[in-house]
Amino acid sequence: MALDYFVLVFIAAIGVYQIASIPAGLRGLWFFRQHKVQYFFGILAILGVFGWFYTSEERNIQHTVEGAQQLWLFLGAIVFAYFINAILASVIQAAVSKRGDSPIRGKQQDRGMETLKTMTLLDGILSSWRKKKGIED
Amino acid sequence: MPPLSGWTLWITGFVGKAPALDHVMGFLANDFFVPVAIALIMLGLWIGHPDLTRRGQLQKAIMNASVAIGISTLVVRTLNVFDFWPRPFLVDDIVIRESATYAAQTVFYLPHDPSFPSNAATISFAAATGIWFSHRTAGAVLYFIAFLWVFARFYAGIHFAVDLAGGVMIGIVTSTMISKVFMPRTEPVPTWALKLGRFLYLA
Numbered sequence: 039m040a041l042d043y044f045v046l047v048f049i050a051a052i053g054v055y056q057i058a059s060i061p062a063g064l065r066g067l068w069f070f071r072q073h074k075v076q077y078f079f080g081i082l083a084i085l086g087v088f089g090w091f092y093t094s095e096e097r098n099i100q101h102t103v104e105g106a107q108q109l110w111l112f113l114g115a116i117v118f119a120y121f122i123n124a125i126l127a128s129v130i131q132a133a134v135s136k137r138g139d140s141p142i143r144g145k146q147q148d149r150g151m152e153t154l155k156t157m158t159l160l161d162g163i164l165s166s167w168r169k170k171k172g173i174e175d
Numbered sequence: 176m177p178p179l180s181g182w183t184l185w186i187t188g189f190v191g192k193a194p195a196l197d198h199v200m201g202f203l204a205n206d207f208f209v210p211v212a213i214a215l216i217m218l219g220l221w222i223g224h225p226d227l228t229r230r231g232q233l234q235k236a237i238m239n240a241s242v243a244i245g246i247s248t249l250v251v252r253t254l255n256v257f258d259f260w261p262r263p264f265l266v267d268d269i270v271i272r273e274s275a276t277y278a279a280q281t282v283f284y285l286p287h288d289p290s291f292p293s294n295a296a297t298i299s300f301a302a303a304t305g306i307w308f309s310h311r312t313a314g315a316v317l318y319f320i321a322f323l324w325v326f327a328r329f330y331a332g333i334h335f336a337v338d339l340a341g342g343v344m345i346g347i348v349t350s351t352m353i354s355k356v357f358m359p360r361t362e363p364v365p366t367w368a369l370k371l372g373r374f375l376y377l378a
Contacts, residue, residue, distance in 0.1 A: 043207065046207070046211065047211060047214075050211065050215055051215070051218060054215050054218050054219050055218075055222065057219065058218075058219040058220075058221075058222045058223035059222060059223075061223055061224070061225060062222055062223050062224060062225050062230070063225050064222060067222075084215075088208075091207070092202070092205075092208075097205055097206075097207060098201050098204070098205055098206075098282075098283050098284050099284055100284050100285070100286070100287070101206065103206075105248060105294065105298075108207075108210070112211070112214055116214075116218055117377070120377065124376070149373045149374055149376075150372065150373025150374065150375075150376055150377075150378055151222060151230075151373070151376060151377070151378055152227050152373075153376065154376070159376060162376065163376075
């Protein structure tokens with residue numbers, strides 16, 4: 039049950055990141071260029087994983103995943119999903135840029151999530167590292 | 176026996192008459208569906224605003240709501256020590272007990288933890304109240320979802336109305352105190368937490 043719950047939250051969180059990153063303009067989290075495709079993917083991920091969770095087993099039973107454990111599993115799953123989402127998006131966008139399409143580039147505006155408006159997570163980390171080492175971009 | 180226990184007898188009388196409704200209520204009463212839905216909406220709010228300043232305000236509201244959920248859960252745990260009354264399917268009144276037992280077995284399951292106050296009502300209304308102070312629309316949606324969860328648990332015969340009302344009150348009052356009194360006085364700690372989140376690309 040704990041593993042199922044972790045998978046439920048992990049995949050649903052990726053769906054939420056895909057949907058919510060569109061209005062926020064956090065392009066560093068995008069898997070797709072077309073917003074419609076990204077919305078569709080996000081909704082499909084959420085509905086799909088909830089469908090799997092509730093049809094694979096009877097869930098209204100006395101279980102062992104109590105409140106505190108649910109909280110830690112949830113926090114772990116959303117943070118893990120965030121970094122997996124950001125790394126996947128970095129890899130996808132790097133692959134796209136190699137094919138000659140317009141890559142996501144720009145100056146690191148601010149530390150944190152705001153950086154993902156202009157670059158991917160891996161680009162952001164590399165940029166911070168270069169600045170720390172005094173290497174020009 | 177708590178006050179208004181007759182309401183439990185009335186609501187559980189509907190169970191078994193419409194299997195489709197029982198199925199929907201079972202889904203809503205589930206331990207995972209509504210809390211995950213509420214948390215995912217909060218997650219969407221965490222990253223979903225384009226403006227950096229407004230996003231920061233929403234992230235602080237989500238931190239307030241999260242702290243309120245934790246503190247209100249502690250309040251519930253403390254009150255659980257007193258063991259006010261048993262679950263509806265464990266009371267001495269045989270009519271209420273049998274009706275609630277049938278409802279709980281049909282819609283949900285027979286939980287063993289104390290009846291008063293409802294933990295589900297407490298955490299869901301604490302979350303909704305914390306968000307309401309910063310985002311009215313999202314707060315209203317969360318209140319609606321929280322109400323559905325609470326109602327489904329009443330329908331399932333696992334709580335008396337007083338358990339749910341008590342949970343709702345604890346959730347709202349705790350969240351208001353945390354959002355309006357406690358967290359503003361702990362500044363700059365929430366701001367430091369947000370800065371740490373930014374350093375880790377999480378906020």
